[in-house]
Amino acid sequence: MTATETAKTYTIPVGPLHVALEEPMYFHVDIEGETVRDVDIRAGHVHRGVEYLTTKRSIYQNVVLTERICALCSNSHPETYVMACEQIAGLEIPLRAAYLRVVAAEIKRIASHLFNVGILAHLTGYDTLFMYAMQVREIMQDVKETLFGNRMDIGAMCIGGVRYDLDAEMKTYLSAALDKLAPEVDALADTYRRNHTILRRSRGVGLLTKQQAIDCATVGPVARACGLAYDVRVDAPYAAYDRLKVDVPTLLDGDVWSRAMIRVSEIGASIQLLRDCLRDLPDGPTRLPDRPDIPAGRAMGKCEAPRGELVYFLKTNGADEPERVKWRVPSFPNWDALRFMLRGAKIADIAIIVNSIDPCVSCTER
Amino acid sequence: MTRLPADIQTQLAAAAPGGVKYTSTTTQGVVTGWCDVANSEDLLAVGKMLLQLGARLAMVSALQPPAPEEEEDSDEGADDAAKPEKEIPKTFGGTPIDGKSYELDYHFVLGGDFLTVIAYVPAGGSIPSLTPLFRAADWPEREIMENYSLIVRDHPDPRRLFLDPAIDAAVLERLIPFSTLVNAASTKALWDKVLAAKGGAS
Numbered sequence: 152m153t154a155t156e157t158a159k160t161y162t163i164p165v166g167p168l169h170v171a172l173e174e175p176m177y178f179h180v181d182i183e184g185e186t187v188r189d190v191d192i193r194a195g196h197v198h199r200g201v202e203y204l205t206t207k208r209s210i211y212q213n214v215v216l217t218e219r220i221c222a223l224c225s226n227s228h229p230e231t232y233v234m235a236c237e238q239i240a241g242l243e244i245p246l247r248a249a250y251l252r253v254v255a256a257e258i259k260r261i262a263s264h265l266f267n268v269g270i271l272a273h274l275t276g277y278d279t280l281f282m283y284a285m286q287v288r289e290i291m292q293d294v295k296e297t298l299f300g301n302r303m304d305i306g307a308m309c310i311g312g313v314r315y316d317l318d319a320e321m322k323t324y325l326s327a328a329l330d331k332l333a334p335e336v337d338a339l340a341d342t343y344r345r346n347h348t349i350l351r352r353s354r355g356v357g358l359l360t361k362q363q364a365i366d367c368a369t370v371g372p373v374a375r376a377c378g379l380a381y382d383v384r385v386d387a388p389y390a391a392y393d394r395l396k397v398d399v400p401t402l403l404d405g406d407v408w409s410r411a412m413i414r415v416s417e418i419g420a421s422i423q424l425l426r427d428c429l430r431d432l433p434d435g436p437t438r439l440p441d442r443p444d445i446p447a448g449r450a451m452g453k454c455e456a457p458r459g460e461l462v463y464f465l466k467t468n469g470a471d472e473p474e475r476v477k478w479r480v481p482s483f484p485n486w487d488a489l490r491f492m493l494r495g496a497k498i499a500d501i502a503i504i505v506n507s508i509d510p511c512v513s514c515t516e517r
Numbered sequence: 518m519t520r521l522p523a524d525i526q527t528q529l530a531a532a533a534p535g536g537v538k539y540t541s542t543t544t545q546g547v548v549t550g551w552c553d554v555a556n557s558e559d560l561l562a563v564g565k566m567l568l569q570l571g572a573r574l575a576m577v578s579a580l581q582p583p584a585p586e587e588e589e590d591s592d593e594g595a596d597d598a599a600k601p602e603k604e605i606p607k608t609f610g611g612t613p614i615d616g617k618s619y620e621l622d623y624h625f626v627l628g629g630d631f632l633t634v635i636a637y638v639p640a641g642g643s644i645p646s647l648t649p650l651f652r653a654a655d656w657p658e659r660e661i662m663e664n665y666s667l668i669v670r671d672h673p674d675p676r677r678l679f680l681d682p683a684i685d686a687a688v689l690e691r692l693i694p695f696s697t698l699v700n701a702a703s704t705k706a707l708w709d710k711v712l713a714a715k716g717g718a719s
Binding site: 194195198203238365366367368383385386387388389393449450451453460462464466468474475477478479483484486487516 | 542544546551575576582583622628630652653677680681689
């Protein structure tokens with residue numbers, strides 16, 4: 152190559168640190184000029200061997216361990232794990248517990264989605280909106296701290312029910328918090344729908360077609376933004392979701408903006424679900440009276456985590472420790488979709504597109 | 518979205534000439550089906566059939582089912598020679614459950630229903646890759662290859678997924694003593710400090 156010639160394509164490293172969030176993932180990006188041609192994803196920076204650890208702990212200890220796999224969807228992990236345990240033991244949880252599981256899940260979903268759409272604003276350089284979204288999210292963080300005593304790992308689940316209860320005072324408090332949250336979320340939704348800066352950076356960016364979404368087996372808001380109306384809460388109802396009306400918003404464009412708008416709409420749907428739960432919450436126990444024995448068996452559990460379908464496989468053999476616990480987090484298949492989203496994108500949009508799948512690296516690598 | 522068809526058992530049996538054993542449970546209207554495949558080579562044909570049904574491969578689990586524990590002998594050493602060799606239990610397809618065979622569970626989702634196709638492979642065996650049929654099998658199969666010494670045949674990209682190539686193969690098949698495991702995290706530094714403080718005080 153002479154001094155006047157330049158190579159047509161380059162490979163640049165993106166990551167592993169701080170691509171969009173403070174979690175490590177390493178992208179080898181082939182670029183031509185400013186345009187991404189291909190991407191190779193290299194994972195493993197926070198691989199901790201949690202699946203192995205679950206086989207060294209008792210079935211009950213794993214309720215605590217699984218909550219520590221992830222932060223933003225921390226509640227979904229023990230929720231699905233205990234569902235698998237209950238299936239093996241043939242347990243039916245009290246109705247009040249089923250409703251309280253929905254309450255815990257939807258509170259976590261609102262906080263998780265607000266975080267993601269907030270980061271989108273941050274990555275577009277619209278930091279005022281980022282701060283505003285985080286301030287709105289603080290209402291839900293306060294709710295978590297008040298109801299569960301913690302802002303992230305809420306420790307709400309146990310085999311046979313839940314570990315918390317809502318008395319009249321807490322119900323009034325939660326109801327007031329939702330009244331405070333709802334107009335703020337409407338204002339946020341309006342900004343994301345109409346703001347020029349957001350639209351310029353997110354519309355038509357990071358496109359994923361419906362067929363690609365099916366081929367990659369994507370789930371959650373990533374799939375619903377491509378027109379795939381799959382939501383575990385509706386398609387395979389668990390807890391009290393079969394008694395509640397769950398609104399599943401879908402969009403067809405499959406771009407960064409559609410994925411963000413799905414999340415914004417879901418916040419509204421979650422607020423409605425929480426209000427319905429507060430209205431319908433039946434009296435009764437919050438858990439089964441005794442700590443149940445888990446016999447030998449196998450079960451599948453799945454739930455709709457904030458990022459999509461979370462799947463658990465549990466195999467027990469009558470011993471204290473499970474024989475195998477395996478889970479697949481919603482981010483796991485969604486990474487693959489990034490290859491399609493990033494091809495043809497501009498280098499400056501890489502971070503926004505990566506953030507649009509709401510990736511969870513610690514979940515993916517376990 | 519299509520759910521698990523009522524005649525799934527017939528369709529599975531037709532796709533797997535080696536034989537299948539199918540059971541299912543229903544919770545809150547959601548069917549969870551389990552299908553043991555006698556011959557792991559039938560896996561590709563079963564995969565093709567499920568792809569046509571519109572199934573999505575949600576997850577692949579791999580494990581080594583432990584061999585049943587030896588029963589304690591009450592009259593130790595009395596008539597060791599006379600006792601017949603204890604027979605190793607076998608799976609439906611004839612794979613010995615000796616603690617070294619692999620169980621591979623392919624968890625498919627149809628609508629909201631689950632169908633888990635289970636194949637067994639004896640130690641040193643191999644299994645065909647499902648990645649040519651399901652893109653979603655790519656990462657799970659790479660993860661299985663780095664955790665166990667099981668060979669996944671015809672995988673288009675058999676690189677390590679999470680573990681660095683410098684790490685020894687088949688980590689889940691090796692016994693790693695706890696002291697070795699925490700070597701990097703545990704030093705004498707604190708103990709030295711305590712001893713030094715004690716020495717200084719006296």
